[in-house]
Amino acid sequence: MAEVGEPIRTHDIPDPEEVPDELPQAEPEAIPEPVAVPG
Amino acid sequence: MSFRKQSPRLSLSRWPSQAEALRAARSADPADPSASEPLAGVKLGRVSVLPEGVAFTPLHAGSGVSWTVAYAPQAVMTCLCGHADLPTVMGGRTRPRFHEQPVPGDGHCGFYAWKPGQQFPWTAGTWMLDVDLYGRVVEHERGYRAQKQRVLRISPVPGAFCGPPFSLSYGPGDGHVTATCPSCPPPPPSANRHPVSEEELRRLLNVEVDMERAWRLREDATHNS
Numbered sequence: 001m002a003e004v005g006e007p008i009r010t011h012d013i014p015d016p017e018e019v020p021d022e023l024p025q026a027e028p029e030a031i032p033e034p035v036a037v038p039g
Numbered sequence: 040m041s042f043r044k045q046s047p048r049l050s051l052s053r054w055p056s057q058a059e060a061l062r063a064a065r066s067a068d069p070a071d072p073s074a075s076e077p078l079a080g081v082k083l084g085r086v087s088v089l090p091e092g093v094a095f096t097p098l099h100a101g102s103g104v105s106w107t108v109a110y111a112p113q114a115v116m117t118c119l120c121g122h123a124d125l126p127t128v129m130g131g132r133t134r135p136r137f138h139e140q141p142v143p144g145d146g147h148c149g150f151y152a153w154k155p156g157q158q159f160p161w162t163a164g165t166w167m168l169d170v171d172l173y174g175r176v177v178e179h180e181r182g183y184r185a186q187k188q189r190v191l192r193i194s195p196v197p198g199a200f201c202g203p204p205f206s207l208s209y210g211p212g213d214g215h216v217t218a219t220c221p222s223c224p225p226p227p228p229s230a231n232r233h234p235v236s237e238e239e240l241r242r243l244l245n246v247e248v249d250m251e252r253a254w255r256l257r258e259d260a261t262h263n264s
Contacts, residue, residue: 003182004151006180009177009181010176011175012171013076013173013174016173
């Protein structure tokens with residue numbers, strides 16, 4: 001193809017890693033069990 | 040797939056993004072022929088509404104091909120070299136072979152794109168595509184020919200006297216999605232053009248749609264020349 005000129009070199013480029021649309025959500029902090037308070 | 044010949048006069052296209060040019064220069068560093076990151080390129084193509092769905096179609100289909108050549112936003116090349124007849128050689132007609140990937144000096148298959156910063160002619164009614172190229176990529180002096188391509192961003196190329204805001208529509212014939220401006224004469228009712236929502240196009244293709252990017256680049260280039 002004359003439009004893009006003569007070939008210069010060849011690259012072998014790996015497939016880009018898929019970037020997830022959303023960042024992984026952090027695990028919600030564990031909610032402590034209610035502690036019985038002696039009355 | 041091929042490109043229009045470059046105009047001998049100064050092209051209206053200038054690529055203003057330094058970051059993209061730097062990225063391309065880094066990824067195509069002559070000292071590092073085995074680039075590990077996709078190579079950035081820019082090209083013109085068409086966005087077409089086909090019976091099978093919305094897809095990209097090249098400006099020029101391969102010779103000897105009677106069907107519509109279309110590709111998805113992320114695609115691996117389909118070689119059409121084997122459909123092209125070679126000139127008669129020693130009394131016998133030969134056909135070139137099909138390729139799984141671009142081969143320098145053998146065939147013309149692959150996704151073509153200009154290098155960022157490379158001047159190219161605008162064609163109204165087409166779309167400017169920012170692409171990433173990977174897999175086997177043959178680097179040429181002014182562009183690339185790649186095995187795999189991912190379209191990242193698209194922008195309609197409007198007519199020379201058109202200005203924003205642009206609206207999109209396609210006709211029942213070729214299905215090409217084109218942009219018109221408020222000053223464009225309305226199409227005759229017989230044209231049966233169907234409006235296209237920018238948001239719907241973005242959702243269907245899953246690429247960024249910038250309605251004014253190509254127009255801005257052309258305006259900037261016109262004012263700076």
